[in-house]
Amino acid sequence: DIQMTQSPSSLSASVGDRVSITCRASQGISTYLAWYQQKPGKVPKLLIFSASTLQSGVPSRFSGSGSGTDFTLTISSLQPEDVASYYCQKYNSAPFTFGPGTKVDIK
């Protein structure tokens, strides 16, 4: 099975900073990758699908890139409301594995 990893596992940055999270698949998954945001106590929210397509209603400061095995979620200017955990998920084929998550805090 394809394994999904994320780095870093957590990060702390200042408001306005550019933040990047990496997701890596152990084998190529083309662009069948989604990013989700989960705020404390809330259900996950789809941010990006097909590796780089922004879900409707998601702020443009979020962007995604990559294909094959290496993917990046970028927040261009971190806002207080972005404090959350972020998960990638592969959906090219079963098992539809999530990455272990990255927790983002404000410094």
Next chain:
Amino acid sequence: EVQLLESGGGLVQPGGSLRLSCTASGFTFNNHVMTWVRQAPGKGLEWVSSISSGSVSTYYADSVKGRFTISRDNSKNTLYLQMNSLRAEDTAVYSCAKLSSENTFRVPLDYWGQGTLVTVSS
């Protein structure tokens, strides 16, 4: 408005069984692949199982294969997860989720229920 409402969670002893339900509304349930995802306390998201719109295809995480069974009743707009031989490590909030497009597994999850807590403990 899409709504997904899980029920059936609770406290169960190791080795016991539980059946979770997820009642859906606000979309054409019988055209969508559905999925169960779980989250152990303080941990990350774990994909558990998915089922095709017509129940022809089902998939399971290795951690639950042979113990859990996913099913659906399209006449009742309801998704199920039968959980047998439960272990302490199955303790988690179990949520159902719908996929974003009809009749395919190869799309992301776009709506999630609030989840139901399953606690496996003696």
